[in-house]
Amino acid sequence: MQLPPDDTGMDWNKILESLDEVKIPQDMTKEEFSAMSAAREARALLAAEDFNIAEGWQEFSALRNKSRLRRLRIIRLAIAASITLTIGTGLWLLTPGTPNIQTADALPEGKVRLKTADGRVIELDKAAQTIQDNDIAQANAAGDSLVYTAAGTTTGPVRMDTLEIPRGTPFRLVLADGTRVWLNATSRLIFPAAFNGPQREVYLEGEGYFEVARKTEQPFIVHTGSTTTRVLGTSFNIRHYDAAVITTLRTGKVQVAAAAQTLILHPDEQSTYLAKEGSLQKKTVDTRDFLAWVEGDLYYDAVSLSTITESLSRYYDYAFEFDNTTTASLRFTLDMPRPATLQEVLTQLQTSRTDLRFAVEGKTVTISRQP
Amino acid sequence: MHQPISDDNAAFEELFRQHFVSLCTIAYYVVDDKDAARDIVQDFFLGYWNKRHQIVITHDFKSYAAKAIRYSAITYLKKSGRVKLEELEVLDALAREFTVEDGVSREMRYNALWEVLNRMPEQRRRIFLMSNQEKIKYKDIALQLGVSVNTVKTHIRLALQYLRVECKWMVKPVSLLLCMARLASFF
Numbered sequence: 001m002q003l004p005p006d007d008t009g010m011d012w013n014k015i016l017e018s019l020d021e022v023k024i025p026q027d028m029t030k031e032e033f034s035a036m037s038a039a040r041e042a043r044a045l046l047a048a049e050d051f052n053i054a055e056g057w058q059e060f061s062a063l064r065n066k067s068r069l070r071r072l073r074i075i076r077l078a079i080a081a082s083i084t085l086t087i088g089t090g091l092w093l094l095t096p097g098t099p100n101i102q103t104a105d106a107l108p109e110g111k112v113r114l115k116t117a118d119g120r121v122i123e124l125d126k127a128a129q130t131i132q133d134n135d136i137a138q139a140n141a142a143g144d145s146l147v148y149t150a151a152g153t154t155t156g157p158v159r160m161d162t163l164e165i166p167r168g169t170p171f172r173l174v175l176a177d178g179t180r181v182w183l184n185a186t187s188r189l190i191f192p193a194a195f196n197g198p199q200r201e202v203y204l205e206g207e208g209y210f211e212v213a214r215k216t217e218q219p220f221i222v223h224t225g226s227t228t229t230r231v232l233g234t235s236f237n238i239r240h241y242d243a244a245v246i247t248t249l250r251t252g253k254v255q256v257a258a259a260a261q262t263l264i265l266h267p268d269e270q271s272t273y274l275a276k277e278g279s280l281q282k283k284t285v286d287t288r289d290f291l292a293w294v295e296g297d298l299y300y301d302a303v304s305l306s307t308i309t310e311s312l313s314r315y316y317d318y319a320f321e322f323d324n325t326t327t328a329s330l331r332f333t334l335d336m337p338r339p340a341t342l343q344e345v346l347t348q349l350q351t352s353r354t355d356l357r358f359a360v361e362g363k364t365v366t367i368s369r370q371p
Numbered sequence: 372m373h374q375p376i377s378d379d380n381a382a383f384e385e386l387f388r389q390h391f392v393s394l395c396t397i398a399y400y401v402v403d404d405k406d407a408a409r410d411i412v413q414d415f416f417l418g419y420w421n422k423r424h425q426i427v428i429t430h431d432f433k434s435y436a437a438k439a440i441r442y443s444a445i446t447y448l449k450k451s452g453r454v455k456l457e458e459l460e461v462l463d464a465l466a467r468e469f470t471v472e473d474g475v476s477r478e479m480r481y482n483a484l485w486e487v488l489n490r491m492p493e494q495r496r497r498i499f500l501m502s503n504q505e506k507i508k509y510k511d512i513a514l515q516l517g518v519s520v521n522t523v524k525t526h527i528r529l530a531l532q533y534l535r536v537e538c539k540w541m542v543k544p545v546s547l548l549l550c551m552a553r554l555a556s557f558f
Contacts, residue, residue, distance in 0.1 A: 012524075012528050013524075015531075016509075016524050016527060016528060019502070019503075019527070020502070020508055020509050022403050023458070024454070024458040024461045024462050024465075025461070026457050026458065026460075026461055028461070033464075033465075035531065035535065036465065037465050037468045037469070038531065038534060038535050038538075039503075039531050040400060040465060040469070041400070041468075041469055041480075042484055042503060042531075042534055043400075043503040043504075044396050044397075044399055044400035044469065045396065045477070045480055045481050045484050046484070046500070046503055046504045047395075047396060047399045047405065047408075047504075048392050048393075048395070048396050048477070048481060050405055051391065051392045051395035051396065051399075051405070051408075051409065053388050053391050053392060056387070056391045056395070056409065056412070056413070057384060057387055057388060057391070059409075059413060060387060060413055060416055060417070063413060063417055064417060064420060147450055147452075337421075337422060
């Protein structure tokens with residue numbers, strides 16, 4: 001069932017078969033490429049009838065309204081930011097009394113590292129790469145996420161991989177069961193390449209947001225310091241940068257256990273475990289405080305400068321010093337998409353308090369107030 | 372120079388309505404899945420809405436959006452793992468051809484396509500649409516119409532050749548070599 005070649009000399013069989021199979025041939029001549037392009041174009045144009053504008057707009061409105069409240073706040077701050085970003089840096093450099101004109105625009109240099117169970121250490125950079133030969137994991141081209149795919153086998157020994165996120169940008173990971181994990185800067189997750197046992201168990205240091213794929217027969221367990229969080233299918237954030245383990249629930253239900261105590265969390269509830277006191281308590285919170293980072297935003301609601309800079313140091317690889325404790329305890333409210341450089345955040349802070357001064361030396365920013 | 376749109380919801384809705392179908396078509400060209408195409412376009416508009424004060428578009432919205440959609444669609448396929456990397460490269464080059472700005476709008480192309488389809492012999496048009504619109508396999512078309520698979524293929528080939536002659540916009544002067552050079556910078 002082969003067609004005779006036509007006068008252009010192109011292989012129509014190749015094109016027709018790839019159209020039927022929706023496959024892409026890789027060795028097309030220029031002429032074949034052009035024919036393929038036209039054929040696919042016609043097909044795509046015909047599909048247009050199935051894209052309904054009214055339905056599309058309705059869906060968009062519903063999606064957008066889900067997060068309208070918090071968006072309104074971003075909008076107001078973003079307007080201010082867009083004005084200051086264009087002129088802010090220049091102004092700041094001209095401000096008298098600034099002891100140093102270095103700007104805080106260095107980008108963090110650390111690379112995301114994956115240590116595989118067989119002892120390999122792979123640095124994930126911006127290029128697309130396949131991590132494992134047997135196709136268990138794949139990193140995408142943007143270099144900000146890693147996707148594990150179940151290999152189909154559900155037996156065999158559990159082998160643990162470790163993913164380390166340096167200072168800088170949070171990283172997304174899709175585990176073999178489809179659970180999605182956002183790891184914040186300076187965090188580490190230890191997890192199996194495939195979930196074979198009766199439970200799905202991972203170990204977290206730092207901060208991670210989980211959207212757990214529902215599998216009733218195989219509970220998902222996050223070990224964090226001395227607490228364990230047990231879930232079936234839900235989304236929640238765990239922060240463990242210092243002595244406290246803070247678990248914030250967005251949807252579903254989780255059980256937090258530590259020091260022989262257990263708590264059940266419902267949406268918008270948060271548990272705090274303090275290892276030193278051995279206390280495990282819960283309260284209702286604005287989850288945005290703890291989930292903004294997942295969406296790529298900086299969000300601080302009347303938070304002290306010392307707390308803000310502690311968080312900023314994880315994203316931008318700069319250390320902070322203050323001229324005195326009064327400056328460190330100034331409170332700021334900030335809600336903006338996390339910019340590429342620290343300089344843009346500093347500019348934003350200065351917009352809110354014009355007497356703030358930033359001196360950048362190497363990787364240290366000293367914050368003072370003009371007398 | 373296109374200015375970022377204002378907070379005005381109506382202006383945004385207009386932008387959405389104006390470009391929704393074209394962008395879905397671009398996403399569909401790449402992912403070959405209508406639901407996935409819709410999701411990709413919704414994601415794009417949500418991101419654009421959320422960042423509309425930050426994004427300063429130096430050319431026009433249409434080419435900016437087309438580029439963003441093509442990129443998301445390729446990324447989507449890459450993540451899905453169902454397309455090989457080498458195939459993705461070719462697909463991306465094809466998609467660039469599809470989104471190239473040559474002053475002929477999608478509506479004009481769509482109308483021209485139907486005009487030409489309507490001039491074809493009925494059986495040929497029918498087979499072409501069964502394959503390209505309803506996505507029926509050649510062998511099933513052959514079975515349904517009681518003809519040979521070879522006849523189906525011949526009709527589709529002749530339809531494609533006729534389309535290329537009649538729709539000038541389908542033959543673009545961009546060389547494959549140029550596409551490949553641009554590809555290298557993409558991957």
